[in-house]
Amino acid sequence: MSFMQQDSIGANKELCDYLKKARTEFTEHTIASAESITVMDHYLGLKIGVKNLNTKYQQELNVTMGDMAKENDKLQDEFSSTFSTLDANFVTRTNELHSAVNDSLMQDRENKEATDAILETSMKQVTLLQEKHGQAVSKIRDKAEQSLTKDYQIQNTKNCRVDQRENETPKKLAIIVPSLRRLRR
Known part of the structure; x- marks a missing residue:
């Protein structure tokens, strides 16, 4: 029996060693498993937190x-409205300006035609006046010359000059007629 006892003690010792080792490994595996579960729980919590943040920030x-x-x-509508208003105002102002320029041009043409007609008439009148004035001045000069010549000839025939002789036919003497400038002095 002793052999069996020895085998039994050896098996008992091996069993105890095996159980200790199994217990140690079980404890280590339990701790590792608990750590893994904790890490997984932490990961799941982090995942849920990130998902919640994503959802919140997405919203x-x-x-x-x-x-x-x-x-x-709203800004596009305001811009479109403002642009439409400005465009309409621009078109209106441009049309008004175009109309005013056309009216002014038409009035300028009418005024030019009237002015040209007045100028033409005035130039004809001035030309006619110059001609008549020239003719009148010529007539006045001719009359003045005739009058002066007549007056001097009458005086000369009445006074009989010294250089004329009685038995000779009188000769026409050159009479110097004073100029208008001299007469005006």
């Missing part, structure tokens, strides 16, 4: 994008 981004789209639409 905020959607709201912000919606607000920005509405604001852009």
Whole structure:
């Protein structure tokens, strides 16, 4: 029996060693498993947190994008309205300016025609006046010369000059007629 006892003690010792080793490994595996579960729980919590943040920021981004789209639409409408108003005003002002320029041009043409007609008439009158004035001045000079010549000839025939002789036919003497400038002095 002793052999069996020895085998039994050896098997018991081996079993105890095996159980200790199994217990140590079980404890290590339990700790590792608990750590893995903790890490997995932490990972799942982190995943849920990131997902919640993504959802939250996605919602905020959607709201912000919606607000920005509405604001852009509003600004686009205001811009379009302002542009349409400015365009209409520009067209109106341009048409008014075009009309005013055309009216002014038409009036300038009418005024030019009237002025040309007045100038033509005035030039004809001035030319005619110059001609008549020239003729009148010539007539006045001729009459003045005739009168002066007549007066001097009458005086000369009445006074009989010294250089004329009685038995000779009188000769026409050159009479110097004073100029208008001299007469005006």
